[in-house]
Amino acid sequence: MNPRLYNLFISSQRKLYRFALSLTKDVKDAEDILQDTLLKLWKLRDDWESWDNFEAYAMRMIRNEYLNYIKKQKSLTHSTLEEIPEFAEPSQTETEMTTDDLMFRFNSLTSKLPDIQRNILHLREIEELEYKEIAKVMEISEAQVKVYLYRARQYLKERVHGKR
Amino acid sequence: MxxxxxxxxxxxxxxxxxxxxxxxxxxxxxxxxxxxxxxxxxxxxxxxxxDFSEIGHDEVLFTIEQKNRKSVMLGYPVWLKIAAVTILVSGLTWLGVDYNQKLNTQLEIEALARRTAEESLMSMSNALNQAYQHLNEPTELPDNAVTEN
Known part of the structure; x- marks a missing residue:
């Protein structure tokens, strides 16, 4: 295997995790999605060479995995023990608290944005992807990426500066 | 700036x-x-x-050990592989047949023993029945028998 791609596979995990976290807003769900995506990615390792942008492809897989996860969640009945708060596992561990703290400001500022705008904002601001890379991840055109980003930033400008 | x-x-x-x-x-x-x-x-x-950019796992979630060790392919000739498989299959078949034969023999011995025991019990039962029927019948004393009083 190409060592460069293997290193990219290892080093991109943080980015992928953050993106999963941004999508799910939940540490455990993000970890599950990341784990499933990494397994799928690993199974496709023979194809890595043929991908023109490994990270964009991996990000897209995270997004697809998240969409599948949402579908599964919707089809589940609401009677499982995990969904009942008093039976849920305690999740307030030290690590999660830190992660929650770090997510808090970004999430509170962007929580009212439509999902697509928030995802694009994350990919641009946090992961620092180019427009064409974002377009690949989100499976839309670059022009659409620019429009969504413009709208998201206009909304944020009003929020952080206050309406004048 | x-x-x-x-x-x-x-x-x-x-x-x-x-x-x-x-x-x-x-x-x-x-x-x-x-x-x-x-x-x-x-x-x-x-x-x-x-803040958000600082989020990340301290531990790497998914690693694959990359070793430079090359795997050694065992290049046995085809005829040898076929012979090995044939011997293996024959051996297993022989073991199966042998086991079956032993099992059948054991079952036959058990059946024979059971039959013998049943026959013995039957003959004992018949003898006892006969004895019971003749129990109250008068028996003739021999001519030279000496009676008291």
Whole structure:
């Protein structure tokens, strides 16, 4: 295997995790999605060479995995023990608290944005992807990426500066 | 960076017209600047981005051990593989047949023993029945028998 791609596979995990976290807003769900995506990615390792942008492809897989996860969640009945708060596992561990703290400001500022705008904002601001890379991840055109980003930033400008 | 340039860049930023390099420049500049009332909102936003960017797993979730060790292919000839499989199959078949034969023999012995035991019990039962029937019948004494009184 190409060592460069293997290193990219290892080093991109943080980015992928953050993106999963941004999508799910939940540490455990993000970890599950990341784990499933990494397994799928690993199974496709023979194809890595043929991908023109490994990270964009991996990000897209995270997004697809998240969409599948949402579908599964919707089809589940609401009677499982995990969904009942008093039976849920305690999740307030030290690590999660830190992660929650770090997510808090970004999430509170962007929580009212439509999902697509928030995802694009994350990919641009946090992961620092180019427009064409974002377009690949989100499976839309670059022009659409620019429009969504413009709208998201206009909304944020009003929020952080206050309406004048 | 001069203040005017920052103003221009921020204006471009909020209109989504900045390049990634310009955005990095803004982030770096605002993170180093002391509190400035004119950019409080901008700083809040970029600090939120900075916070989120620091999230990450300390541990790597998924690793594959990469070893330089080459796997050794055992290049046995085909005829040898066929012979090995044939011997294996024959051996297993023989074991199966042998086991079956032993099992059958054991069952036959058990059946024979059971039959013998049943026959013995039957003959004992018949003898006892006969004895019971003849129990109350008078028996003739022999002529030379001596009777008391």
């Amino acid at each position: 001069e203040k005017d340039k920052l103003e221009i860049l921020l204006e471009k930023y909020w209109k989504a017209e900045t390049t990634l390099a310009e955005e990095k420049l803004i982030k770096a500049y605002l993170s180093k600047q002391a509190a400035d009332e004119s950019h409080t909102g901008d700083k809040d936003w970029f600090a939120a981005i900075q």
